[in-house]
Amino acid sequence: MSDDTMAPPTSQPDAESDGLLRDRRSVLRCAAIAAMVGASAPILAACGGGDSSTGAGPTTGSSSGPTSAPTTGGSTGPSSAPPSSGAGGKVLGPVSDVPVGGGKVFTDAKVVVTQPTAGQFKGFSAVCTHQGNPIGSVQDGQIICPFHQSHFSITDGAPVSGPAATPLPAVNVAVEGTNVVQTA
Numbered sequence: 001m002s003d004d005t006m007a008p009p010t011s012q013p014d015a016e017s018d019g020l021l022r023d024r025r026s027v028l029r030c031a032a033i034a035a036m037v038g039a040s041a042p043i044l045a046a047c048g049g050g051d052s053s054t055g056a057g058p059t060t061g062s063s064s065g066p067t068s069a070p071t072t073g074g075s076t077g078p079s080s081a082p083p084s085s086g087a088g089g090k091v092l093g094p095v096s097d098v099p100v101g102g103g104k105v106f107t108d109a110k111v112v113v114t115q116p117t118a119g120q121f122k123g124f125s126a127v128c129t130h131q132g133n134p135i136g137s138v139q140d141g142q143i144i145c146p147f148h149q150s151h152f153s154i155t156d157g158a159p160v161s162g163p164a165a166t167p168l169p170a171v172n173v174a175v176e177g178t179n180v181v182q183t184a
Contacts, residue, residue, distance in 0.1 A: 089174060089181030095121075098180060103138035103154055110134070111171050112143050113180050114154035121180060123173030124157040130164035143168065 092106040092113060098121065103114030110126045112135055126135040128145035136146035142160055143152040150162030157168035172183045 089176065089183040091176075092173070092180045092182055095175055095178055095180055101141055101154075103143065105135050105137060107134065109182060111173070111182055112138065112168070113173055114138060114143070116141075116155045121173055121175060122155065122157075123171035123182065124152070124168035125171055127168075128164060129159075129166040129168060130162070135168075 090109065092109055092111060093104065097104045098113050098115045100115050100118050103112055105112050105126050107126065112124045112126045114122045114124070116122060124143065127133070128135055128147065128150055130145065130148055130150050133145055133147040135143055137144050138154060141154055143154060143157070144150075145152075145162070145164070148163050150164035151160040152158060152164070152168050153160055157170060159165060159167060174181055174183050
């Protein structure tokens with residue numbers, strides 16, 4: 001019978017250490033979630049739509065603008081000023097990047113700009129209305145989400161094929177000089 005009395009003490013520490021592992025894992029998991037939520041707060045604040053015509057970044061008013069630097073697409077670095085003069089829109093990229101009958105995805109701004117006919121520029125959200133995945137490209141006159149093959153019209157953002165049933169939301173864009181800008 002002494003064997004029976006010995007069995008529970010050896011299994012008891014295992015259960016306790018397993019409980020501690022679960023507790024440690026829970027604590028680490030909660031800490032990771034808290035860190036992600038805390039890290040996303042400035043990102044969400046930066047994504048908030050401001051009605052000011054300056055379009056210049058953070059509420060602190062600091063003169064250094066690293067938070068607003070990635071407003072140009074990855075294509076041409078020389079257009080360094082995030083906001084443009086004139087209507088005060090955010091520069092998306094050069095007009096020459098948006099072909100007639102096609103378009104360009106400006107990933108950093110989450111905007112797709114199309115040019116259905118020469119000189120007519122349309123802007124749409126670059127977030128697919130099916131499951132919120134990023135739009136991948138504009139090909140053969142259609143805006144394409146590569147994740148589930150939803151295709152949208154370059155003219156009005158309406159779904160053409162695939163699982164998406166809702167059009168891409170319109171985004172206000174304009175041409176200022178040689179650039180396409182996102183306007184309020």
